[in-house]
Amino acid sequence: MSATTAAGRRSTLPGFGLTMGLTLAWLSLIVLIPLAGLFLKTFELSLEQFWTIITSRRTLNALKTSFGLALLAAVVNLVMGMVIVWTLVRYRFPGRRVFDAIVDIPFALPTAVAGVALTSLFAQKGWLGAPLAELGIKVAFTPVGIFVAMVFIGIPFVVRTVQPVLIDLDVEIEEAAASLGAGRWNIVYRVILPSLIPAMLTGFALAFARAVGEYGSVIFIAGNLPNISEIAPLLIVIRLSEFRYADATAIAVVMLLASFAIIFIINRLQRWAQTRAPAS
Numbered sequence: 001m002s003a004t005t006a007a008g009r010r011s012t013l014p015g016f017g018l019t020m021g022l023t024l025a026w027l028s029l030i031v032l033i034p035l036a037g038l039f040l041k042t043f044e045l046s047l048e049q050f051w052t053i054i055t056s057r058r059t060l061n062a063l064k065t066s067f068g069l070a071l072l073a074a075v076v077n078l079v080m081g082m083v084i085v086w087t088l089v090r091y092r093f094p095g096r097r098v099f100d101a102i103v104d105i106p107f108a109l110p111t112a113v114a115g116v117a118l119t120s121l122f123a124q125k126g127w128l129g130a131p132l133a134e135l136g137i138k139v140a141f142t143p144v145g146i147f148v149a150m151v152f153i154g155i156p157f158v159v160r161t162v163q164p165v166l167i168d169l170d171v172e173i174e175e176a177a178a179s180l181g182a183g184r185w186n187i188v189y190r191v192i193l194p195s196l197i198p199a200m201l202t203g204f205a206l207a208f209a210r211a212v213g214e215y216g217s218v219i220f221i222a223g224n225l226p227n228i229s230e231i232a233p234l235l236i237v238i239r240l241s242e243f244r245y246a247d248a249t250a251i252a253v254v255m256l257l258a259s260f261a262i263i264f265i266i267n268r269l270q271r272w273a274q275t276r277a278p279a280s
Helices: 002-011 016-042 049-056 055-091 096-104 113-124 129-134 143-168 171-179 185-215 216-222 232-241 245-276
Strands: none
Touching: 002 232, 002 245, 016 245, 049 055, 049 245, 055 143, 055 185, 055 232, 055 245, 113 129, 113 143, 113 216, 129 185, 143 185, 143 216, 171 185, 216 232
């Protein structure tokens, strides 16, 4: 009887072999083979040459700029994204749907257009750049401009990842906690946040990954000064334009490994948070 039941369960979802084969073939073609080619290209370099490239002052500064500002932008997006999500989900006010739609603009806007818009806005004579310049704050053509661009393109990832989870969170659970004497902050920390942490970590990882690899919107506002405001993706493009393909792939491999390590750690934290999240 149990064998028949098991066979019946397997037959309810036919085509596993075909779909798995197509999945592996497509992922190999689109993801694994290009990445393998990236690693194979670096084998043209000796270990000493590879080390010299990735430890050069210009490369290290570019990597530090990309990863450091991307992490900082992801943290800011996580905090402000949570504020935006809470406002859009828990409050009703005129124009709420308009503000909800505005969140998606960085998704649809071409990165070059975003870069030009941000540069015009924060230039020394721009609408925001001029008053900031009077305060001694320069945004365009500095690392601050890179940070602003990364925040701009990353905010939708946090909002759209956390928003459906907060929508599905039963308000009655909060009301039950309040009826049992829990204060507002206790409800937030003990009821709401544990349920949202996995989605928050996912949004953080997506915002970080997008910011690290961002190119179009950043190069317009960065200034692209070597060792000051030059991002790693731009340095890769420069090395390609110089026909130094092995150098470009070496930098790309370091970015890939570092990004994978950080996202892997975040995903492990997300799984840990899911195991500790209260059942809804």
